[in-house]
Amino acid sequence: MKEQKQKNIFPMDFQWGVATSAFQLEGSPAADWATWDPVLAGNPAITGHYGRFREDLKLLKELGVNAYRFSIEWSRIQPREDTWDHGAISHYQEIIDILRGYNIEPMITLHHFTNPRWFAERYPWHRSKSIEKFLRFTEMMVSTLKGVRYWITFNEPYVILIGGYLEGCTPPGEQDVPHSLLALKNIFTCHGKAYDIIHRYVPDAQVSIAHNMSVFAPWKKWNPLDRLLKKSANYFYNHSIITAFQTGIFIVKFPFSRAVEIEVPIKGKLDFFGVNYYTRIHLRFNPFKKMGVELRHLDIDGHGLTNIGWEVHPRGLAKVLRYASRLNLPIMITENGIASHDSQEKVKYMKKHIDVIEKCLRDGLNIRGYFYWTLIDNYEWLLGFDARFGLYHVDFETLKRSPTAAASYYTYLIQSRSSL
Numbered sequence: 174m175k176e177q178k179q180k181n182i183f184p185m186d187f188q189w190g191v192a193t194s195a196f197q198l199e200g201s202p203a204a205d206w207a208t209w210d211p212v213l214a215g216n217p218a219i220t221g222h223y224g225r226f227r228e229d230l231k232l233l234k235e236l237g238v239n240a241y242r243f244s245i246e247w248s249r250i251q252p253r254e255d256t257w258d259h260g261a262i263s264h265y266q267e268i269i270d271i272l273r274g275y276n277i278e279p280m281i282t283l284h285h286f287t288n289p290r291w292f293a294e295r296y297p298w299h300r301s302k303s304i305e306k307f308l309r310f311t312e313m314m315v316s317t318l319k320g321v322r323y324w325i326t327f328n329e330p331y332v333i334l335i336g337g338y339l340e341g342c343t344p345p346g347e348q349d350v351p352h353s354l355l356a357l358k359n360i361f362t363c364h365g366k367a368y369d370i371i372h373r374y375v376p377d378a379q380v381s382i383a384h385n386m387s388v389f390a391p392w393k394k395w396n397p398l399d400r401l402l403k404k405s406a407n408y409f410y411n412h413s414i415i416t417a418f419q420t421g422i423f424i425v426k427f428p429f430s431r432a433v434e435i436e437v438p439i440k441g442k443l444d445f446f447g448v449n450y451y452t453r454i455h456l457r458f459n460p461f462k463k464m465g466v467e468l469r470h471l472d473i474d475g476h477g478l479t480n481i482g483w484e485v486h487p488r489g490l491a492k493v494l495r496y497a498s499r500l501n502l503p504i505m506i507t508e509n510g511i512a513s514h515d516s517q518e519k520v521k522y523m524k525k526h527i528d529v530i531e532k533c534l535r536d537g538l539n540i541r542g543y544f545y546w547t548l549i550d551n552y553e554w555l556l557g558f559d560a561r562f563g564l565y566h567v568d569f570e571t572l573k574r575s576p577t578a579a580a581s582y583y584t585y586l587i588q589s590r591s592s593l
């Protein structure tokens with residue numbers, strides 16, 4: 174009832190979208206991840222999206238979204254260092270053209286975790302040559318793909334650094350702090366330079382990264398060490414990147430160690446800010462764990478844990494959006510979603526998070542878009558095929574796509590929030 178009385182606060186040009194990444198839908202034999210996770214050997218083409226993209230793009234039309242975030246699989250475009258696959262470039266151009274035909278605004282992610290194998294072997298991110306290689310790819314993409322205004326250079330750079338260089342669970346599998354700092358410098362240098370390249374070819378481009386933001390809390394509130402960890406994690410994970418876009422300097426400060434300052438050419442190199450938000454993380458000081466930190470998801474507020482054990486914490490979205498608004502730029506929620514086998518859980522998750530966005534808009538935050546993660550069930554990094562984030566269910570035997578209740582609920586939400 175309350176809903177009907179209040180005027181719709183979502184701007185008419187609000188981007189209602191879904192987000193995907195190429196590798197998670199279609200795999201790629203030339204990517205570093207293809208051989209990283211053994212589960213992919215049994216299902217290298219994952220959902221078969223590379224061949225079925227026309228059918229999958231129709232689902233976007235069926236949903237009624239007006240925006241779609243997807244990534245270009247670099248290893249398909251440049252399977253070898255000296256080879257550009259023009260067929261693959263045309264493939265992605267066709268996706269853009271179909272979207273335009275449906276009046277759906279494309280948003281392209283240039284780098285969503287995967288690298289061509291030749292790049293990973295010869296120029297991993299901690300080597301300075303990585304910059305030149307990524308920028309060649311960027312320039313090739315922006316100079317040939319037509320009809321794209323929204324560009325994300327990197328998906329979740331901090332996740333690349335933490336997984337690949339501190340925990341070592343994702344490529345290149347290192348546990349090396351000096352290398353992680355070099356990789357940080359190189360990745361953000363790439364962003365700064367790619368920002369300029371994109372604007373050179375697409376003068377009205379809107380460029381960002383998609384930054385994973387989380388809410389942190391002390392495991393035990395009474396424990397000063399847990400509280401210290403929470404403060405450090407919140408500063409590093411959520412705020413240091415915002416400050417770096419304002420000043421051009423990253424201040425990396427881990428608990429019990431000296432702060433390191435890293436200069437990067439990214440000051441002001443953002444047109445909007447992309448936020449990926451999923452969950453809250455509780456932290457405990459544990460001297461027997463790596464860097465003295467133990468992470469946990471606790472169901473404190475009774476919203477439950479998802480299929481992959483993440484806490485559902487809608488209030489946290491408001492918190493991170495407030496942090497992001499320090500940049501004084503439009504904000505896009507470039508990812509938000511839940512892994513569940515239960516459609517109704519997906520509906521609830523979506524409703525609760527969109528209610529939070531609505532409240533934030535009423536509080537005056539400049540939010541311009543929401544991209545649900547994700548369109549169809551896919552491959553989840555290190556978790557295989559059972560983390561079902563899709564609005565459409567995929568039967569991995571037959572590859573049949575079927576709508577979940579969350580698909581029609583999203584259509585309803587979009588329609589009801591797109592009218593005056």
Ligand code: GAL
Pocket residue numbers: 194197328329332385449508546553554562
């Ligand atoms: C994000 C990532 C996506 C997807 C999602 C769900 O961090 O960008 O690729 O995997 O998490 O876990």
